[in-house]
Amino acid sequence: MASEPVNQLHILLIPYLAPGHTIPMIHMAKLFAQRPNVIVTIVTTPLNAIRYGSTLQQHIKSGLSVRFLELPFPATENGLPEGCESLDALPGLHLVTNFTAAVDMLQQRLEQCFDSLNPRPSCMLSDKYLLWTGDTAAKCKIPLVIFDGMSCFKQLCTHHLYVSKVFNDLPKSEPFVLPGLPDRIEITRAQLPTEFNPSRFTMPERLERVRESESRAYGMVINSFEELEQDYVNEFKKLKRGKVWCIGPLSLSKSNDSGKSLRGNSTSSDDQLYLKWLDSKEPGSVVYACFGSISQITPPQLIELGLALEASKSPFIWVIRAGDKAQEVEKWLSENGFENRIKDRGLIIRDWAPQLLILSHPSVGGFLTHCGWNSVLEGVSAGVPMITWPQFTDQFLNEKLVVHVLGIGVGVGAPGVVHWGEEDRLGVTVKSEQVKTAIEKVMDPGSEGNERRKKAKALGMVAKKAIEEGGSSHHNLTLLIQDLLELANVRSQKPLNSNDQKKPAVSCVLAEHILIETNYAGTQSKVAFKVKICKQSHLKILKWT
């Protein structure tokens, strides 16, 4: 006899501890919790809960079921400074392995408190870089869905590169055509993502485990929308084992969030100041330059950027991230009189800017970006053309999508990956003249610039529609919730012929075979069922196999 159908979902969201990974999952939490009968618990650490919590407060007050589960972070136990709970807070890259070890220790902490969670979570949705969540989900007998914060374009490129191995014999700077793609895209080996371009900070065995854990998951959630990269979404879905749901752009989950509180160190009075400054500029005239949350741009490259912004004559906002090299840049800014020279048309924001707020201001006409996937989507959503200056990982591929497939950007001509911690050796790689030319092309009032602006604006409208009721991402979220409910119902269903006290639980679902871990007479055993998907969100067990 089947038990009562489950109609409430409790989703455990587990973001990786870096802004580019946590921010989209905070937006995702809002999207889930806005749906009826869905409650969300975000698993994070105390300082991250403070950092991202305030953005959720207004939603929680208005009745949204989102809460944090705070796990103490073993920073000092792993040789990290106290309070270092996020990748962007690392004082040096030599500590990346220590940080990874500390993040891995969260597994045991979560498993220890899992049984006390009420109601019991129905599923786990975790960042793909948290390699232990597959084992934890299996132990807790709930399904795992992976969040991949990168595009389907990147997924498809990576897949074909793995399969074809074309890059193996190529010199670093020789362009080649990416195999198996719907469009002809040329790239060099030096521009490929980390998997194909290891540095001394890469941990190749972990990247291999990322692929393994993806294949164990029930499916994958992507922060993108189908209309943006339709051919790539279709192809990726054909290749992927398990389901794929594009539910983005997640940053549009609530457009009136300024983004200021997503890090907690810029105040609303700062925001007012920036808005006032933007109000004083002509519509579409301002270039906004920002390199995301973890890129370490060398001082010589930052100086080239400063010189290009000055020479371009456009008003600009330039975000300079604090870091170990910031002092050198500050010295250059003051000694050389830069700030004084640009004071009438340039605004420098130190460390962190309310990016969503700035991008959505009508005065912004161009976005100079490192092409982190969140920034690309935020630029697309705001309908703003981009000046692309990628640094590492997926960013060169994102640049190809923006410039060559979507036609809404101009590249500065960055030659290849600047490895973390090895930049100084490479010296200046992009000259201010190149950056200035790209800025001028994007801000150009002539027909080429207009064409790009029109395309960007049109895409921005499609992005907004995708997330609204009736839109593709809105629909995909509905499908995802339905699937998760079906799984929760299977979990609650008793097996045939079983007089057991313990209910079996689904640990993994692939196609129509379900692997169930159950406990018969005290022995762990795995049993496969054949199932049929019925209406009313039920999975019916047809026979044991």
Ligand SMILES: O=c1ccn([C@@H]2O[C@H](COP(=O)(O)OP(=O)(O)O[C@H]3O[C@H](CO)[C@@H](O)[C@H](O)[C@H]3O)[C@@H](O)[C@H]2O)c(=O)[nH]1
């Ligand atoms: O001053 C700032 C700087 C950043 N942001 C926000 O921080 C996020 C940054 O994310 P992203 O643009 O993706 O850049 P990274 O922080 O560099 O992201 C890492 O994670 C991404 C998702 O996996 C990858 O695509 C990138 O290559 C990788 O560097 C975005 O939401 C920005 O709006 C701000 O609000 N203010």
